[in-house]
Amino acid sequence: MALLRITSPHAHGRNRTQTVMLHVLIATLPAVCVLTWLFGWGTVINLIWASALALGFEAAILALRGRSLAFFLQDGSALVTAVLLALALPPFAPWWLTLIAVGFAIVFGKQLYGGLGQNPFNPAMLGYVVALISFPAAMTSWPAVREMAAMTQGAVQPTLGLVDAFIRIFAAGQGLPDAWAHATALDTLKINNSLTISELWATHPEFGWLGGRGVEAVNLAFLAGGLYLWARHIISWHAPGGMLLGLALMSLLFWNGGGSDSNGSPLFHLLTGATMLGAFFIVTDPVSGATSIKGRFIFGLGVGVLVYTIRTWGGYPDGVAFAVLLMNLAAPTIDYYTRPRTYGHSSPSRGPNLGN
Amino acid sequence: MANTRFGDITRNGLWDNNPGLVQLLGLCPLLGVTNSTVNALGLALATALVLTCSNLAVSLIRNAVTDAVRLPAFVMIIAALTTCTELLMQAFTYELYQILGIFIPLITTNCIILGRADAFAAKNSPAHAGLDGLMMGIGFGAVLVVIGMLRELIGSGTLFSNMQLLLGPMASSWTLHPFGSDYQGFLLAILPPGAFLVLGLLIAVKNLIDARLAARAQALAADTPKVSRRVRVTGVIE
Numbered sequence: 001m002a003l004l005r006i007t008s009p010h011a012h013g014r015n016r017t018q019t020v021m022l023h024v025l026i027a028t029l030p031a032v033c034v035l036t037w038l039f040g041w042g043t044v045i046n047l048i049w050a051s052a053l054a055l056g057f058e059a060a061i062l063a064l065r066g067r068s069l070a071f072f073l074q075d076g077s078a079l080v081t082a083v084l085l086a087l088a089l090p091p092f093a094p095w096w097l098t099l100i101a102v103g104f105a106i107v108f109g110k111q112l113y114g115g116l117g118q119n120p121f122n123p124a125m126l127g128y129v130v131a132l133i134s135f136p137a138a139m140t141s142w143p144a145v146r147e148m149a150a151m152t153q154g155a156v157q158p159t160l161g162l163v164d165a166f167i168r169i170f171a172a173g174q175g176l177p178d179a180w181a182h183a184t185a186l187d188t189l190k191i192n193n194s195l196t197i198s199e200l201w202a203t204h205p206e207f208g209w210l211g212g213r214g215v216e217a218v219n220l221a222f223l224a225g226g227l228y229l230w231a232r233h234i235i236s237w238h239a240p241g242g243m244l245l246g247l248a249l250m251s252l253l254f255w256n257g258g259g260s261d262s263n264g265s266p267l268f269h270l271l272t273g274a275t276m277l278g279a280f281f282i283v284t285d286p287v288s289g290a291t292s293i294k295g296r297f298i299f300g301l302g303v304g305v306l307v308y309t310i311r312t313w314g315g316y317p318d319g320v321a322f323a324v325l326l327m328n329l330a331a332p333t334i335d336y337y338t339r340p341r342t343y344g345h346s347s348p349s350r351g352p353n354l355g356n
Numbered sequence: 357m358a359n360t361r362f363g364d365i366t367r368n369g370l371w372d373n374n375p376g377l378v379q380l381l382g383l384c385p386l387l388g389v390t391n392s393t394v395n396a397l398g399l400a401l402a403t404a405l406v407l408t409c410s411n412l413a414v415s416l417i418r419n420a421v422t423d424a425v426r427l428p429a430f431v432m433i434i435a436a437l438t439t440c441t442e443l444l445m446q447a448f449t450y451e452l453y454q455i456l457g458i459f460i461p462l463i464t465t466n467c468i469i470l471g472r473a474d475a476f477a478a479k480n481s482p483a484h485a486g487l488d489g490l491m492m493g494i495g496f497g498a499v500l501v502v503i504g505m506l507r508e509l510i511g512s513g514t515l516f517s518n519m520q521l522l523l524g525p526m527a528s529s530w531t532l533h534p535f536g537s538d539y540q541g542f543l544l545a546i547l548p549p550g551a552f553l554v555l556g557l558l559i560a561v562k563n564l565i566d567a568r569l570a571a572r573a574q575a576l577a578a579d580t581p582k583v584s585r586r587v588r589v590t591g592v593i594e
Contacts (some may be wrong), residue, residue, distance in 0.1 A: 100542075108553070215529040 017116070021076030022280065023234050025140040027225035028083055031277070034221040035091060039143045040158060041165035042091030046098060047083060049169070053102040056083030061111040077116045081105055084124040084281055088274060088321070089131070090142050092159060092168040092180075097138050101127035109202055121328045122288045132321065140317075144182035145214035157181055185212030186273050186317040197258040197265075211271030219276040226280025238293055239300035242281040244270060246304020254312060256303040263312045273311070278303065278320035288328045291356040295331075295338035302334075303329045362487060371592025376499030377562050378553075381467040386500060387461045388550035389509065394518050396504025398452045399459060400443065401522075404493025406437045407469050411489030413437070414477040430473045431464070433591075438464045452521040468496060503554050511540030511546035 035043040058078040062069050085101055093101075103228045105127030113119045144158040157177040159168055164176055173180070181289040185206045192200060201207045208216050229235045251266040269275065283300050285287060290299040303323045310319025375381045385403070390396045406552050413433050418428055421429045445453040453460065463469065470491055477485035513535045519527035533539070544550050 130544055133547065135540065136543075 001090055001114075012023060016079065017075040020234055021080045023232055024080050024231060025076070027176060027234075027280070028087060028222075028228045030221040030224045031087060031218055033085065034217050039144075040092075040144050040160040041162045041171060042143065043087070045169055046086040046089060046091060047288060050082040050086035050089075050098050050102050051079055051181060054078040056105055057103055057106040061107055062115075064325065065111070065115075067115070072115065078106060078110075080225060081110065081123045081127075084277075087277060088128050090123065090139065092141070092143055092165065092173075093131075094138055095170050097131055097134050097135055100134070101131040102129075110299035114122050117131070119287055120331075121283055122285050122324055125324045125328075128321045129143040129325060132316075140187075141181040142184050143180055148182060148213070150207050155179060156280065158207075166253045175214040175286060181205060184273070185215065185268075186311060189268075190311075190317050191261065194260055197262050210265075211269075212273070212349065215225070215273065216271040219271045222280055223277035226276065229280065229284070230269055233281070235280065235284040236293070236296065238296040239283045239289060242297040242300025242302075243279045243283050243304040244275075245299040247275065247308050248304075250305055254308070269271045269308065269311070274319040275307070278307070278324065282320065282324050282325075288324075290331045290334040290338070291337045292335060292340050294340070295334045298334050298338065299327055299331055300331060347353055359593060365484060365488050366491050369488060369493075369495045370498070371495070374499065374562075375468045375492055376495040377559050379468070379471075381471060382496060383555075385462065385466065386496075386503070387555065389456055389459050389593075390504040390507055390551055390554075391546045392508045392518065393501065393504045394452065394522050396429060396500040398445075398449065398522050399456055399463075400497030400500040401467070402419060402441045402456075403463055403500075404490065404497050405435065406441055406463050406465060407472065407493040407496075408486060408489035410434045410436050410469055410473055411485040412482055414473040415480060415482040415485035418478045426478060427470075427474070430478075434469050435464045436474070437467070444537055447520055468492060474586070476585040479525055499558065501552065502558065506554050507550050508519060508544045509534065510542050511544075511550060512541045513537075 003283055008071070009021045030048065030154050032043060055078055058244055059073060062072050063352050082102055082105075085105055086098065089098060089101060104247055107125040109121055109123035109126035110119045144156045145159065146158055149158055151186050156179050157164060159173075159176065159180050167176055168180075176320065181325060182203075183206055185204075185208070187320070188200065188204050204341045210216055211219060226235070226240060230237055230240075243340060247269055248266045251269040252264050255265060264272075279300070290296050303320075306323035306326055307319050310316055310322055314322075316322070336354065337351045339350040339354070357527075373379060374410060382403070385399055406444070410433055410549055414430055417429065417433075421497050437462065441463065444458060445456075472489060476488050478486070505515060513533060515532040515541070516527070516530040519530045526580070545554070
């Protein structure tokens with residue numbers, strides 16, 4: 001993809017936008033499988049529904065703007081936005097919630113700014129944040145994991161059947177058990193002020209091996225997908241590395257041990273919530289992130305620090321979407337101060353000296 | 357001011373030079389209080405009242421104050437009129453006054469009012485200045501009310517709720533539920549980003565209408581022949 005490198009040599013390869021987007025879609029497959037196994041068919045239905053909506057919205061706006069439909073729909077960028085958004089939304093998000101989130105991401109987040117390559121904010125995260133602040137109840141109903149039914153002696157009943165998943169998404173779950181959602185590990189840790197970490201782990205089924213139950217496997221799946229993208233040279237390690245480093249450093253500094261005022265261990269934070277999805281699929285966005293190598297690292301570092309800040313001292317249990325949007329705002333400034341040295345010049349021109 | 361015809365003043369205030377959509381003045385109240393129709397209408401009336409009266413007053417004293425002290429004099433007039441409006445609202449619509457809060461005193465600092473006083477009223481006769489104030493006030497108020505209605509409709513699924521705060525008990529049953537009463541509400545529309553989005557869309561719609569009108573006018577102008585044509589039965593008309 002031409003946007004990944006800005007200085008010479010301008011290597012020509014077969015890395016067209018379409019190919020890049022295809023690899024990103026392939027890289028999400030492990031996480032799709034793990035999410036479907038753990039939480040039921042909601043993820044797959046969401047994915048298909050969101051993709052259809054994204055292509056529809058993209059086509060409608062392209063037609064309004066008088067652009068070529070075939071050319072822009074084929075690049076697959078709308079599809080990637082839809083898939084990332086569908087993976088970020090709760091698996092049984094009602095159909096209208098996905099509609100609003102995808103519509104906002106494509107129409108307001110991408111096309112109104114001028115389409116692919118022009119958007120200052122990550123469209124998927126914009127759609128997610130709009131849904132989160134507008135419909136907090138629907139957005140925080142995260143379903144219970146498969147094994148929670150046994151762990152709670154049937155008090156919590158995960159929705160695992162295909163038909164049940166359709167009823168949850170398109171018919172507001174009529175006739176299905178009410179106790180299907182469950183607090184996530186980040187929720188519980190945030191409101192906890194009396195139990196030590198080992199007591200929390202022993203009494204709450206949402207805590208798994210190191211991170212959240214089930215969610216740690218999802219995070220590992222996203223990590224695997226990310227490593228695939230890195231091995232194929234679709235992404236560089238700088239932005240994800242920066243984000244994971246920022247999050248790990250912050251959680252190490254403010255860990256506070258295993259007492260009741262603990263903020264969770266670094267491994268817990270790395271393997272819980274949307275950490276790996278954010279690190280490998282969101283902050284690596286070449287359009288809304290920083291451009292230079294150093295800039296990408298700083299961008300990722302900022303996202304990691306902000307994610308921890310929001311998780312620990314903010315009003316929301318997880319903060320990847322907000323952190324990414326805030327750093328999107330800072331990306332032009334980061335680029336302004338991290339321009340690389342041009343070949344043949346002794347020092348880089350950056351900051352206030354830009355252009356001298 | 358070049359255009360001092362009453363028709364031009366009206367057209368400027370309501371459409372061509374609309375304070376809300378073209379000059380983008382007074383954005384603070386425009387974005388701050390338009391989360392419901394009643395709030396928007398309340399502030400629209402208060403602003404229009406202050407704007408009309410201040411334009412009239414400034415125009416009346418325009419030959420008596422020197423250039424050097426004109427701005428302090430204008431601000432004093434505007435502040436006095438705002439205080440009057442504030443007291444009126446306290447007396448008659450106390451609950452609405454409490455909801456609008458700081459935005460009523462802030463009318464003093466609304467750029468539209470000082471802008472019209474300095475740019476128009478200080479150079480024109482009282483009749484022209486008064487009409488300009490009224491039309492600018494109505495233009496601004498119309499934008500406020502439209503944004504307020506859209507945000508209320510999308511954000512909470514109602515229209516004209518709590519109108520009794522402004523219009524008295526007879527308006528207490530005006531609340532409409534166009535989407536039915538089980539509409540969940542789209543919180544973003546009521547939050548500040550909703551105001552920016554709705555304002556942006558309104559500006560886009562206005563620009564679209566203007567572009568269509570300009571294209572039509574151009575097509576009409578192109579149709580009328582520049583020279584008189586003679587009737588020919590052979591050859592091409594040059």
